[in-house]
Amino acid sequence: MRRMSTLLLGLLLIFLACPPVARPQVPPAGGGIPGLESLTPEERARAQQNLERWNQLSPEERQRIRENYERWKQLSPEEREQIRRNLETFRRLPPEAQQQIRQNFRRWQQLPPQERQQLRDRMQRWRQLAPEEKQALRQRLEEFQRLSPEERQRLRERAQQWRQMSPEEKQALRQRLHENQKRTRNLSPEERKRLREEFRAGERQP
Numbered sequence: 001m002r003r004m005s006t007l008l009l010g011l012l013l014i015f016l017a018c019p020p021v022a023r024p025q026v027p028p029a030g031g032g033i034p035g036l037e038s039l040t041p042e043e044r045a046r047a048q049q050n051l052e053r054w055n056q057l058s059p060e061e062r063q064r065i066r067e068n069y070e071r072w073k074q075l076s077p078e079e080r081e082q083i084r085r086n087l088e089t090f091r092r093l094p095p096e097a098q099q100q101i102r103q104n105f106r107r108w109q110q111l112p113p114q115e116r117q118q119l120r121d122r123m124q125r126w127r128q129l130a131p132e133e134k135q136a137l138r139q140r141l142e143e144f145q146r147l148s149p150e151e152r153q154r155l156r157e158r159a160q161q162w163r164q165m166s167p168e169e170k171q172a173l174r175q176r177l178h179e180n181q182k183r184t185r186n187l188s189p190e191e192r193k194r195l196r197e198e199f200r201a202g203e204r205q206p
Contacts, residue, residue: 064109
């Protein structure tokens with residue numbers, strides 16, 4: 001969970017795209033920047049840019065930044081350095097990629113707490129996978145992306161039906177799939193392809 005907090009804090013800094021400083025500069029509630037006269041001209045310009053960004057944020061966004069700043073102060077030096085490196089990587093991305101990251105972060109902020117927790121759980125399970133399992137999942141994702149929009153929609157519907165099944169129904173389906181795999185194991189590639197085509201043609205019928 002601590003690594004997830006570090007990741008979210010890093011995403012927040014990326015979302016703001018603040019210049020690198022020794023620590024995040026979060027203006028106080030009044031909007032001023034204390035100690036501005038002690039900064040160099042370059043640091044003063046960066047602080048002014050941060051303040052302008054701050055003034056454009058909504059009250060909810062400002063509150064989230066204050067909360068994340070409190071988390072920042074609790075991070076280890078290694079975790080802070082990792083966030084700084086991620087921010088430097090972000091700055092080297094093309095504008096289109098930066099915009100996509102900001103949009104993804106906004107979508108994350110709009111998710112209800114339950115969906116955020118589900119995503120955290122998935123990320124935790126992903127980190128626990130072996131390299132071979134991660135590679136297999138990447139290949140499945142690439143295969144999914146090569147499908148037509150209609151095929152993708154059918155897979156999504158099947159996934160939804162699976163989630164709605166009871167444990168007994170899921171076990172029965174697994175058993176049927178296992179039996180089908182044993183029956184088709186000795187088929188030639190041409191016969192397997194024909195079966196897949198017949199199955200897809202049957203799905204398209206109303």
